[in-house]
Amino acid sequence: SAVISQKPSRDICQRGTSLTIQCQVDSQVTMMFWYRQQPGQSLTLIATANQGSEATYESGFVIDKFPISRPNLTFSTLTVSNMSPEDSSIYLCSVSGDSQETQYFGPGTRLLVL
């Protein structure tokens, strides 16, 4: 299984600012994903981070709001832009295991927007 770290673990931000979340994996992986989990809710897939090309966004999420970088096979960033209180959530990155069926998750970044 992969070991995944995220930075920051939590942050409190002001409305209108942006925050970049980093995700680091201890091994090379093909598929990396970014999820949002709003308070008391399930996980919603934001996008799949593709190495060497643009991320693939899910319905309801756009690149201008959630730009993603994937410079190599072990690292990705998600930026939450022009934040509003509705962006207060836990943001999780995950990677696919060898079988591409299961996912391994980072510890999450807890974001509060005031």
Place this chain on the structure above:
Amino acid sequence: SQQGEEDPQALSIQEGENATMNCSYKTSINNLQWYRQNSGRGLVHLILIRSNEREKHSGRLRVTLDTSKKSSSLLITASRAADTASYFCATDGGRKIIFGKGTRLHILP
């Protein structure tokens, strides 16, 4: 949508008792998975059951899958305080994994 829906939303049981959680979904799947999340942290994969399997065991976990009813159950036997967490089912229909809303399990001492 193929989103899984867990039932009950919340469950409190005494330590040592068995806990059963159910998941229903709407469309065909390749497999169904169960994950655990402690206190808003990252999810931990527990078990995967394929569409051609009916039952699977892993330690104190037992998962069943009924594709005709589009439902699955997760049984945790001899519960412990450390089992207190949220449990999510996730369905894989081929393109992506979709998570249900989760069951919050609380083990009482």
